[in-house]
Amino acid sequence: MSEHSTYTPSTGIERWLDERLPIIRFSKEHLMDFPTPKNLNYWWTFGAILAFMLVAQIITGVILAMHYTPNVDLAFNSVEHIRRDVNGGRIIQGAHAVGASMFFFAVYVHIFRGLYFGSYKAPREVLWMLGVIIFVLMMATAFMGYVLPWGQMSFWGATVITNIFSAIPIVGDAIMQLLRGGFAVDNPTLNRFFSLHYLLPFIIAAVVVLHIWALHVPGNNNPAGVEVKEKRDTLPFHPYYTMKDLYAVVVFLIPFAWFVFFAPDILNHPDNYIMANSQVTPTHIVPEWYLLPFYTMLRAIDFNVLFIDSKLGGVIVMAGSMLILFVLPWLDRSPVRSGNFRPMFKWFYALFVLNFLLLMYLGAQDPSIAIMNVLAKIATAYYFIYFLIILPVLARIETPRPLPVSISQSVLGKAH
Structure with missing residues (x-):
């Protein structure tokens, strides 16, 4: 328990829980009452948007996994089965596919905001590096997910990307064969990618917890790029920023919903609606x-x-x-964080x-x-x-x- 805690359990159940697992006290002190700079603008709401999108992708992904068949003869048709025959399947599959694009749009805004306002500079280097790890894991997860529908782009994308590992001296061929499960992209490859695509989001969620923990040690950066000097510089996270984040999430969901309901396939390549064929190479292989x-x-x-x-x-x-x-925190040695003053x-x-x-x-x-x-x-x-x-x-x-x-x-x- 914190010596300076302002939390007082109000019911017998809260007191009982607080003595055994002080989770309500923890959320009150470290989440709701967390002192947050008063000048954060809407560029800072993309962190909450990303947390929402991660949860949405995990939930829709778990439901899709219940109906998907990771077999080269059945995978393509199982996706069509989800879209056509499973109750709500068209919406769930669309939300997951569009969600990947919306997730990356939000993460790119989040990264470029950090680059402009110097959020990678001391004392937030570890926070930034954990964010980069999340980004790399997201790209690996997204690539493996793109392979699962087993269309033409799925198959040939997997062939091209796994083949680049063979360029690594000495161990390259071994890594490529380990990823593929053989000498060519085939059923073992699909099984490996399905397993990893299912596993990696939970690893991402664990790193996100570390990312938030690393944020709470030095506190938020802000548009001015100056550290908090006095209490009047901050506001409690709840209700001020929870409401602001919630509003931003709702606004973000408007284009998300439009894509899911009206144009769920507009961001996908047409060739990926053709079943994978190792004998026919697409004109241009595009991720x-x-x-x-x-x-x-x-x-x-x-x-x-x-x-x-x-x-x-x-x-x-x-x-x-x-x-x-x-290594960006050590490349940019400017003492000024915010790009507004540079x-x-x-x-x-x-x-x-x-x-x-x-x-x-x-x-x-x-x-x-x-x-x-x-x-x-x-x-x-x-x-x-x-x-x-x-x-x-x-x-x-x-x-x-x-x-x-x-x-x-x-x-x-x-x-x-």
Whole structure:
């Protein structure tokens, strides 16, 4: 029990539970009464949106697993069975498929908010690194889920992505065969991906708990980027931010519901509604939109560098594009967190966001078109230049605007 607790059990049952498992006391002290900066805007509500989406994906996924058959001869038809014959199956399957896209949209907003407001800087490095781990686990989960319908894109996407592991020296072939369960994508591959797709969301949920724990140690960052200095800088999380988050979740559910009810298939590739056929290769193998930026980087490296061939080079660049996020807190040494007070940083950050969207667009284009190939190389180069050169240099040469003395000053405009 906390020495400074303000929680007092009001009923006999609460007192009995509080002496044995103080879960209500814990939620009161660490969730409801958690002191939160008073100037958080709606960009900060995406954390709650992501928590909601994770729960929604787990619930719909468990229900779908009850009707899905992980067998190469039956998987495609079992998905059609869910959509056509299971009560509510069309809505549940649509909510799960659309939910993956909405989940990634929210996580990209969450990440880019963190990049702009410097949420990765001390003392929040571990919080940021846990977030990157969640992001990588999400991509692995989403990719394995994309394979399960066993359409053309599912099969050939699994073939291409598992094949890139063979580029790793010495152990590459062994890893590829372990993932596939053999020498080619077949029934063992589907079984492995189904098992991992079911397991990984629960691992994500566990890391999310650590992520929230790591958030509660230093507290929230805020748009001003200054630490809490006095009690009047904060508000209790409940009811102020619970209501704000709830409102944001409801607004977020409006486009989510529109997609589920009116256009559940609009984000999927048409070829994935054709049963997988190992004898017919699609014209262009395209992953889901949220994986496209990293797929572009993988394809952009089509040249050899010294002893590194193009295939291994692509794998290194794609892996590096995610691993570089882990060391970001030590690349950006600027003492100012918030981009609001960094005039030069704003322009490079805006270019970085546009560059990322360009990478996403290029991933869906034909790489044999020369201009697309050149743009992919330029966009990939800027992605790494931003982290490895621009941010470290800006920390040395940029003159930031004066910071407010406190959060209250940034909210009220002057100290009172």
